Amino acid sequence: MIVDLLMSTLRLSVPLLFAAYGGLLSERSGVANIALEANLLFSAFTAAAVVALSGQLVLGVAAGVVASALVSLIFALICIWGHGDQIVVGTAFNLLAAGLIPVLNKALFNVMGSTPALANTFHQTWPFFALALCVLWALHFLFTSTRHGLRLSAAGENPAALVNQGVDYQRVRLRAVVEGGVLAGVGGVYLSLCQGSGYVRDMAAGRGFIALAAVIFGAWKPIPTFFACLFFAFTDAVQIQMQGRSMGGVELPNQFVQILPYVVTLLVLIIFARQITAPAAINDSSRRR
Amino acid sequence: MNKLSKIVILTLLWSTACTKSAPQAQESxxxxxxxxxxxxxKxxxxxxxxxxxxxxxxxxxxxxELxxxxxxxxAAFEPALRSFAERGYPLVLAxxxxxxxxVKKVAPQFPATHFAIVDGVVESPNVSTLMFAEHEGSxxxxxxxxxxxxSAKVGFIGGMDIALIRRFEMGFGAGVKAANPKAEVxxxxxxxxxxxxxxxxxxKELALSQYSRGVDIIFHAAGASGLGVFDAAAERQAYAIGVDSNQNGLKPGRVATSMLKRVDIAVYDVIKEQAAGKFTPGTRSFGLKDNGIDYAVDENNEKLIAPYKVKLDEIRKKIIAGEIKVPDFYTLKKMN
Incomplete structure (x- = not known):
């Protein structure tokens, strides 16, 4: 029972972790990123489509990650050089994912909803989870002891300071968002090639937004964000285990058990909201600096 | 209002005008x-x-002409139905x-047009309601x-907790208990x-947690989420049962069978009646008796269910004959 709960937590946490890492990098550099859902969907779809067509898992992983990085690149170009409002552009990307993927799917497989079911997929979660731990360490190292990490934080807190140093803060942001896209792409690949076997329309099912909540709950810092993701995955795992059980002789209605993860998310954000401050220059799309 | 939005609005107006006038030209x-x-x-x-x-x-x-x-x-249903009715289509299927x-809104506005709706009841003199006895198949x-x-433990995984899916669940549970009174669902x-x-x-997570608790066969009625149930069945070398269409081939050998809902038969029948001038309004239910509800047997599960086939066909006959009364969530909850 306890082992099941822990295993379930690990399996559910992987897509949240990678999406949250992606969001973290982007947000710390000053680009509010609500397009994580689009990253997940595009990479999940591309990975599944490439595996369906080529039969090569490795090719699928690469294609999924590249697709997500491309999505982030375009997103960053519009936000940074196009000076688009980051929330509006992010929303547009989520809508784009909902509309464009079925069209591509139709063109490739003559089906609107999902790619063909894949015969070969990853059977083990732990390589993904191990990678998530490595990335966690890398992110921690990035922010504490590298020049790129410091510049990235500065771009999110006080871009003017970077300008005074002669550093192009827009490039710093672009790099951060694209790196974030690569990480979020791994989460999407996991959805369609490890947790599932193939792409299903809209299969991210809100995980991009939960990941964003984890970033905020984690105060835009790698290690707390990691634990925030584990915590959300754990509430989901508990929800799954609790469904249909009775508590003290009373069977809880499914709907009540199922909203628990969301209620917990809300409560946590309300309780910790005062202690959490966002990067100062987030969603700052003004032209003059 | 800027130029661009004016152009967009004009184009939209023009295109709606076109869709309304065009079909009248081609008489057939x-x-x-x-x-x-x-x-x-589709x-x-x-x-x-x-x-x-x-x-x-x-x-x-x-x-x-289809x-x-x-x-x-x-939001697109109502305009689509209305547009067919306005263009003089004698039969519109929802x-x-x-x-x-x-359909409730549009049908009374076009009394000369016949409508048919699948899976939901609309009472109107020009509407034929096509229901399925999901509980019988379940x-x-x-x-x-x-x-x-x-293990005498079976699982059910539904999509959303709505009356239609409760109907699957209730029928399924009754079937399990009939076969093995000690079984838990x-x-x-x-x-x-x-x-x-x-x-x-x-x-998949729900299915894995059920399999971990000793469940060895799961019936899903969860749309595309059910694909995760098949993945879990393959991973744990357990069994799953598909729904609506034949899903036996998704994980060959791990899908015991699929409960079929033959919407194609219902739709075909209604069109045929309309063609013969015998359109009949009111509710009708497709079930085991007319093969509107069935279970799938193909090369993927033939061997697996061969030992049970005789018994299943006997049960099917008894349900059709009314000797077995399958509990129906709709009538029990007075939903219908």
Whole structure:
């Protein structure tokens, strides 16, 4: 029972972790990123489509990650050089994912909803989870002891300071968002090639937004964000285990058990909201600096 | 208002004007049938594909003129239905529970047009309601699950907790108990909003947790989330049962059978009646007796269920004859 709960937590946490890492990098550099859902969907779809067509898992992983990085690149170009409002552009990307993927799917497989079911997929979660731990360490190292990490934080807190140093803060942001896209792409690949076997329309099912909540709950810092993701995955795992059980002789209605993860998310954000401050220059799309 | 938005509005107006006037030009003596599909679209390999298959078969065999529309969202149903009616289509088919409100609104406005709706009841003199006895089929596959389960524990995974899915659950549970009175049924639902139908990750987790608790066969009624149930069955070398269309081939050998809902038969029948001038309004139910509800046997599961087939066909006969009364969530909860 306890082992099941822990295993379930690990399996559910992987897509949240990678999406949250992606969001973290982007947000710390000053680009509010609500397009994580689009990253997940595009990479999940591309990975599944490439595996369906080529039969090569490795090719699928690469294609999924590249697709997500491309999505982030375009997103960053519009936000940074196009000076688009980051929330509006992010929303547009989520809508784009909902509309464009079925069209591509139709063109490739003559089906609107999902790619063909894949015969070969990853059977083990732990390589993904191990990678998530490595990335966690890398992110921690990035922010504490590298020049790129410091510049990235500065771009999110006080871009003017970077300008005074002669550093192009827009490039710093672009790099951060694209790196974030690569990480979020791994989460999407996991959805369609490890947790599932193939792409299903809209299969991210809100995980991009939960990941964003984890970033905020984690105060835009790698290690707390990691634990925030584990915590959300754990509430989901508990929800799954609790469904249909009775508590003290009373069977809880499914709907009540199922909203628990969301209620917990809300409560946590309300309780910790005062202690959490966002990067100062987030969603700052003004032209003059 | 800037120039761009003016152009957009003008184009929209022009295009609506065109859609209304164009079809009147082409007069044809063939029977025209309008088909409005639910969100899944004609390629969902399940419900909507079934409707489309039935309608195309009718088009080929009866020489009717078929026009099909896929709706991107709920708001598109009403205009689509109305547009067919306005263009003088004598028969308009609405596929899916989600179109009930739209049909309720449009049908009284066009008393000369015949409508048919699948999966939801609309009472109007020009509407034919096509229902399926999901509980009968669920009972039958539940009976199979009860026979097959070695641990006397079977699972049910639904998409959203709504009356239609409760109907599957109730019939399934009754079937399991009939086959093995000591068997327990573990019931889970994927979610509380429409993502519950497209979340295979959650579906797989629910299935894995059921298998961990000793369940060895799971029936899903969870749309695309059910694909996760098949993944879990393959991973744990356990069994799953598919729904709506034949899903036996998704994980060959691990899918015991699929409960079939033959929307194609229902749609074909309605078109045929209209063609013969015998359209009949009112509610009718397709079930085991007319093969509107069935279970799938193909090369993937033939051997697996061969030992149970005789018993299953006996149960089927008893349900048809009324010797077995399958509990129906709709009538029990007075939902209908």
């Amino acid at each position: 003596h063939k029977l025209k049938v309008g088909l409005v599909l639910d969100k899944g679209g 390629d969902d390999k399940s419900f909507n594909s079934g409707a489309f298959r039935g309608a195309t078969k009718a088009a080929d065999e009866l020489g009717i 026009k099909m529309v896929e709706s991107p969202d709920d 596929i899916g529970f989600a179109q009930v409100d739209a 009972y039958l596959v539940g009976y199979l699950a009860g026979l097959m389960s070695k 573990d019931v889970n639902y994927v979610g509380v909003n429409s993502t519950a139908w497209v979340n295979p990750g959650r579906g």
